[in-house]
Amino acid sequence: VAAGDPRARAVWQEAVDALADGLVIGLTLLDPHTLIIGGGLAEAGETLFTPLRAAVTERITFQRLPRIVPAVLGDTAGCLGAGLLAWDLLSTDATEVSA
Known part of the structure; x- marks a missing residue:
């Protein structure tokens, strides 16, 4: 995408559009003040966030x-x-066994 490959840009834009569609649904239902994007996709930085915000x-x-x-x-x-x-599961199992 950063190198300007047209196919990569098309795939990236399709992913951004799909994410934007989902975020707008969540935004409509929950009305959050902030949307926090994590995971590996967020590691792309402004390559993701600039077109996503738009x-x-x-x-x-x-x-x-x-x-x-x-x-x-x-x-x-x-x-x-x-x-x-x-x-948490280990702690829960230990207390259940001793009880």
Whole structure:
């Protein structure tokens, strides 16, 4: 995409449009002030966020435009969540066995 390959840009725009469609549905239902985008896709930085903000802006009608920002933890959030879930399950199993 950054190199300007037309096929890559077309695929990227299709992905951005699909994400924007989903975000606008969530925006309509939940009216958040901020949309936080995480995971590997967010690692693309402004290559993602610039066209995504534009696509969301084009799609909203009566909704208030939220801030669209990358998650602070980036791609690490899923790993941390899985670790915390495992820790919680281990703690739960230990208390159930002793009870």
